[in-house]
Amino acid sequence: MSIFTKKPQQQTAAFLSSEVFIPQANQWVQLRNCLSEYSADTALLLCPGDRDRWIAWVPGFGQATLERSQLLKAID
Secondary structure, three states, rough: OOOOOOOOOOOOOHHHHHHOOOOOOOOEEEEEEOOOOEEEEEEEEEEEEOOEEEEEEEOOEEEEEEEEHEEEEOHH
């Protein structure tokens, strides 16, 4: 009796590219962490800043400069 093992399927580049989050101006995003105890965990991206940063408006906080790593995903 032989045992066959199933190899995991490789993900295609097209599938992976659809999962990548690319920030854009005028887009609401989910933040990884709140900026303060009273601020929302969402932000409206206003425009790109320098390097890998975004100028954003965060409800309950106001204008903020966010690092790309603080942005989790786009909100529909």
